[in-house]
Amino acid sequence: MEKEIEATVDNAKIIAVAGKGGVGKTSLAAVIVKLLVQAYPDKKVLAIDADPAVGLSTALGIQVNTTIDDIRKAVISTVEDGNTKAAIELLGEAKYRIYDAIVEADGFAFIAVGRPEAEGCYCKINSYLKDVIRVLSKNFDYVVIDGEAGIEQINRRVMEKVSHLLLVTDSSKKGIQVIQTIRKVADELVMYEKLGAVANRLPDLSVKDYMDTGDIPVLAYIRDDRNLATFDLTGKNVFYLPDNAEIVKGAREALKKMKILKA
Template sequence: MKGLTTEMKHKPKIYALTGKGGVGKTSVSAALVKVLTEKYPDKKILAIDADPAIGLATALGIRASLTLNDIRNEIVAHVEDGNSKAAMELISESRYKIAEAIVETDSFAFLAIGRPESAGCYCRINAYLKEVITMVADQFDYVVIDGEAGIEQINRRVMEKVTHLLLVTDTSKKGVEVIKTIARVASGMVSYDELGVIVNRVEDISRVDKLGLADLKLLAAIASDPILAEYDFEGRSLLELPGDSAAVRGAERALENLGG
């Protein structure tokens, strides 16, 4: 990718995944990327690692040498040094800098938010991420965003323009309460076309009907996957998962229920 064009294309499908930490959101994101690349080999697909924990890169076997946070830090450093001209030049060139940060593979592209060096609020990099999603998404047919755990990126409208908001939970009460809260807040802050739930790591399928999802649409219930656990242990790319693994079948089911 030489640079991001300003030409507006058709509206892409943007799948943003969020939920409580530790429910397997990143694994589901990676499985979705695998399914999309195999189902649509002629389409342009982008995976965005929007979680500062930086898990999606590992799950997809990607090494990103430049992140959004690196680009933002470069701009901030010039401002703090009093070099406002250089900072303005960097801002105006940010479209090209972001293009440099996008890792291209044979079947998809990848972009990482990165992890801020300082502890605390990620609000500045989240604000930057929101603008980047708006800028970059129109260059692709499908975008999968592995979002930060919790509600922060919803509150700060990072996911404001996604088309599909996917709430990932396990069968725990806390996990379900978190996605209910996210769904409630997102109803006024995200202009999604469709919202749905993926229940992950299900040991007993009969429990899914007892989770109390209310009117939230169930997209897929994914059984605990020993194959996935083995891949995680070995550090293998989840793109290599066999097609009959529970994670891949669940991702396929979710996309079918979204009409994708």
């Protein structure tokens, strides 16, 4: 589904993956990175882990040493110590320190946002860091965001606008209700170009006849895959998943329908 936006998204195709917990968002986001790297070896791909659990790093075989939140905390700590001048200097350097948090992998780059901000935090600092991430994304052709459950984090901490919003649900009523809620929030707060859903971890494809996502188009129906479950349990890199794995086939189908991959 397409939505008119007030401002064009920067050249990067920004794919945000959202939905309730436990529906396989992280695995799907990791597979999307895998498919983009395979399809566009000459393009720059950035994976952003916006989930405080930092699960995307495991799925992609990445070791995380520094997060965006680590940089934020360094600034806050300096303010709390009363050293305002040093804090201002740190803010000025933050843009460059962000690059220290980037991990270069085979065919893509990775960065983790870290733990979510708490109430009463330094909103101006967090807003600044959000802008830094937005600027950073301009250096890439494709950005894949694995978001925490809900849309607020994507809107307020990482990106103000995305080109593609991919909502993930399972066959439960709760999962469907969550993506419908995210859709409503997105329509009010997020600028996006295309939106669609993926029905993941289905016990059987027959259940799709009972799934009503309303006006959210379902781009792919993916059966539960025991091989993927094994990968999750052992922490294996999804890049080793075969091309005929259920989640790989489903992710490819969804990306083609969103015109991210060529049909």
